[in-house]
Amino acid sequence: MSDQTFPSRVFSGIKPSGGLTLGNYLGAIQRWVDMQEDPTFETIFCVVDMHAITVWQDPADLTRATREVAAAMIASGIDPERSILFNQCRVPAHAELGWLLSCVARVGWMNRMTQFKDKAGKNTEKVSLGLYAYPALMAADILAYHATHVPVGEDQKQHVELTRDIAAKFNHDYGVDFFPMTEPVIEGPAMRVMNLRDGSKKMSKSGESDMERINMLDDADTISKKFKKARTDPEALPSEMDGLAERPEARNLVNIYAGLAGMSSQAVLGEYGGAGWGTFKPALAELAVEKLAPVSDEMRRLLNAPDEIDALMARGAERAAAVAEPILAETFRIMGFVR
Incomplete structure (x- = not known):
């Protein structure tokens, strides 16, 4: 293998299969905005609509x-001029x-993918x-851009590892150093945002009650109201994270505060340790409204101007294709296709 170097390029995407929640914002979009600000990265973000149809979509x-x-994405701070933003199809x-x-x-390799087992069940x-x-x-989404970094949640890490396996096998089989060994980027205190009614379950857009989640289109x-009514326990907040080990609802709310404030969970406890929920939950609600209400307002404006969204994604697709098409063409050449 040669010592080929690849530009530092970030790729990530969200599947459009229902309403977005605070988990999408803290676990993905907010982190993408931060990576967009890093001058060492080229950033490419995608609405992975072709993944959505693995199950029936109206x-x-x-x-x-x-x-x-x-x-x-746009309302949260992804700039279509600084990042490439498009929909996959x-x-x-x-x-x-x-x-x-x-x-x-x-x-x-496919048989080891836990998400298929979880989604398919016995069917x-x-x-x-x-x-x-x-x-x-x-x-392919990742390797079409020679992406070197993929910000993902812990539950998606296995997919990046599979991408590395595929890239390594391709490089080995064809005697090239063509595809990079993509690195998963997993960080942040609120990477896994949990249900506001049951801290043992991930926050989901498909949960039974709307009070379980914060939707990105919720108004102030x-x-x-949802944060003030979130389930907690009778104990005050501890001063150290170890004190939250057996308190999933409390830990979740502390992590959400940390994610929204851009601070560590331990720093949150340094500020609120010893406080009761009558103090902490209103503070969390105020912070969440400050951070999220402007996002939901701008989302509603954009959704009332679909032509604006479509034009931005079309322009992003042109820029994405300019990166991906030469990589695809070289893949065909390496594999021996006559085109």
């Missing part, structure tokens, strides 16, 4: 959800490279082939 819902994700290189990499990936014979094979498309009054 066409009108997919259209709406795609624009909602793009609006959330506009760049055919994703699907084309996805097929090529499907022929590099091994069935045994594996009736789910779509796409739900089984989509990790190869996810690898709703955000405040």
Whole structure:
């Protein structure tokens, strides 16, 4: 192998399969905004709409959800001029490279993907082939841009490891040093935002009660109400994180405060240790409204101007294709295709 160097390039995406929550904001979008500010990175962010159809999507819902994700990114601070922002289906290189990499990936690797097992459950014979094979498309999303860094939640780390396996096998099989060994970037106190009613469960857009989650389109009054009514326990906040080990709801709210304030969870306890929930929850609600209400307001403005969103994504797709198409063309050449 040669000692080829790759530019520091970030790729990540969100699937448009329903309303966005605070978990998407703290676990992904806010971190992307921070990476956009780092001059050492080129940043590429994608609405991965082709992943959404691994399960049935109503066409009108997919259209709406795609624009909602793009609006959330823009409203949160992703600048379409400084970062490349687009929706996946506009760049055919994703699907084309996805097929090529499907022929590099091994069935045994796919069988180890825990997310397929979680989503398919006992119904594996009736789910779509796409739900089984989509990790190869996810690898293509990343490798089409020679992305070196992928900010992900802990539950997505396995997919980046698969991407590395596919890249390594491709490089080995063809005797090249073409695809980089992408690094997952996992950091931040609120990487895994939990349910406001049950701290043992991840915050989800599909939960039974709307009070379990903060939706990115919630207005200021709703955000405040949900945090003030969030489940807690009778004890005051401790001064050290060890004191939250067996207190999942308390730990979740402290982590959310830390994520919104841009500080460590321990620093939050340094400020609020010994305080009761009558003090902390109103402070958290005030902070959340300060940070999130302007985002939801701008999202609503953008969603009322869908042509503006579509034009921004179309321009982003042109820029994305300019990066991906030469990489795809070289992949075809390496593999021996006559084009």
